[in-house]
Amino acid sequence: MSTPAPAVRGQARSGHNRISTQALTSLAKAAAAHALGVDAQDVRADWTDDDGLLALSLVTPISIPPLKDVSLDAARVEVFGGSIWDRTVRAKARILETVTDLSGARLSRVDIRISGARISEGGRVQ
Structure with missing residues (x-):
């Protein structure tokens, strides 16, 4: 992803910033892990183009x-x-917001496929 450099004291700076696909993937995996209460290493993230925006599949x-x-x-x-369904629906919105806020990337959607369950003694997942 490439974005113009921000203006500094009214002046635009030349150049661009890039966030690598690997960095975006690490961010998406961390956001999903946090939202669903699992380890980031257990999350698989893939990106596709969706009419110029990024679609994230987890x-x-x-x-x-x-x-x-x-x-x-x-x-x-x-x-x-709540239920796995309810938690997954809420997680989509949180993941989209987190990835967008932290990276500046424009996501069209987040798709989640639950691949299994991890038994946890803990309480509510944030």
Whole structure:
């Protein structure tokens, strides 16, 4: 991605800034890992062109509470932020916002495919 350099005290600077695909991919993986409560190394990120914008496709596991805990207390699901579906929908928006804010890249969409579950004793994923 290339963007013009910002103006400094009313003057435009020549040149451009580039963010490598590898840097964008690392950022996307970290944002997804944070949103879904997993390790970034477990997230796969791919980019495609979507009419001049970037479309991000993620394949990732998601953290879930131990099933024995849920069977004893169904409210335990809410401690994790709701159903896998609800958490994934919210994660898309958070990931898009995080990647856009930190990189300046213009994303058209974020697609997430949940590839598995990671049992976690923790609470709500941010």
